[in-house]
Amino acid sequence: MILYMNSTFSTRAKEEMCTYPFEKTCDMASEIYGILLFASVFTKREIRIITANNCFASRLRKLFGNVFDIEIPLRQSSKSRYVFNLTDKSQLSRIFERYSLESEYSHSIRLNRAIIEDECCINAFIRGAFLAGGSVSNPKTSYHLELVTPRYNLSRELMALLMDMELEPKITTRKSSYVIYFKYSEAIEELLTRCGASVCAMDIMTAKIEKDVRNKLNRRVNCETANISKTVGAAVTHIDAIKKLMNDNAFDALPESYREAAKLRCENPEFSLSELAAMSGVNKATLNYRLNRIKEAAKRNTKEESQ
Numbered sequence: 001m002i003l004y005m006n007s008t009f010s011t012r013a014k015e016e017m018c019t020y021p022f023e024k025t026c027d028m029a030s031e032i033y034g035i036l037l038f039a040s041v042f043t044k045r046e047i048r049i050i051t052a053n054n055c056f057a058s059r060l061r062k063l064f065g066n067v068f069d070i071e072i073p074l075r076q077s078s079k080s081r082y083v084f085n086l087t088d089k090s091q092l093s094r095i096f097e098r099y100s101l102e103s104e105y106s107h108s109i110r111l112n113r114a115i116i117e118d119e120c121c122i123n124a125f126i127r128g129a130f131l132a133g134g135s136v137s138n139p140k141t142s143y144h145l146e147l148v149t150p151r152y153n154l155s156r157e158l159m160a161l162l163m164d165m166e167l168e169p170k171i172t173t174r175k176s177s178y179v180i181y182f183k184y185s186e187a188i189e190e191l192l193t194r195c196g197a198s199v200c201a202m203d204i205m206t207a208k209i210e211k212d213v214r215n216k217l218n219r220r221v222n223c224e225t226a227n228i229s230k231t232v233g234a235a236v237t238h239i240d241a242i243k244k245l246m247n248d249n250a251f252d253a254l255p256e257s258y259r260e261a262a263k264l265r266c267e268n269p270e271f272s273l274s275e276l277a278a279m280s281g282v283n284k285a286t287l288n289y290r291l292n293r294i295k296e297a298a299k300r301n302t303k304e305e306s307q
């Protein structure tokens with residue numbers, strides 16, 4: 001599987017995983033197992049792993065050195081890609097023996113759960129699989145983590161493994177490959193933490209909190225904007241009515257309390273009724289009544305004019 005790591009977050013996650021210490025041989029072997037199952041070529045005649053990630057390239061060499069005492073020849077195929085090629089028969093058969101593999105063809109390669117029974121080995125296996133065939137999108141854009149393989153059996157068996165871990169993966173096809181993916185931030189956090197990328201997992205958590213806060217703020221701002229336009233809308237009708245009465249020389253005929261309410265309204269068009277009431281010293285209902293009476297008076301005048 002050729003991986004184009006154009007996502008910075010993905011690269012960062014892999015770099016963090018690559019700092020995971022080499023402790024137990026069972027875990028190093030399990031990590032290699034994950035890498036091999038997601039390698040570009042994994043047959044009895046050849047193992048080929050291609051990556052653009054520097055850290056992964058150097059970790060790969062250390063892993064094979066530690067577990068199999070094999071020095072993998074490293075080739076830089078282009079400016080940004082490393083190709084690991086293993087064709088030596090005895091080295092290949094040592095690797096195949098370690099994982100009890102018989103198959104000649106990469107497409108029939110299956111996941112042997114007996115190799116990764118312990119929790120530590122499962123986590124190491126997934127780290128290897130992710131390093132060789134995974135990617136994760138920047139949580140600021142979307143929550144998406146995927147593992148891609150052209151091998152049908154492997155895709156189904158990996159699904160089963162992830163479901164046993166209660167991670168609820170989904171599967172789809174892309175071109176001739178199977179894509180196992182996660183859309184839930186919690187599952188992505190869990191998976192990255194298990195693989196040893198807990199800082200990236202924390203970044204996802206932080207991004208989620210930031211998003212939540214921003215959404216809440218937006219909702220509040222929208223709500224306040226709606227209230228302001230409602231206030232302004234009401235003020236405009238009142239002010240129009242007052243102007244109309246003034247133009248018609250009907251304003252002075254209004255009771256003094258009404259005129260005071262009108263003055264207050266015109267002087268403070270941005271205030272809500274409650275704020276105006278607080279300023280005027282009368283209650284909101286009374287003030288509203290007076291302003292509405294002004295509106296009605298203006299309407300009556302308009303009707304009389306049109307008759």
Ligand SMILES: [Zn+2]
Nearest residue numbers: 026027120121
């Ligand atoms: Zn282990």
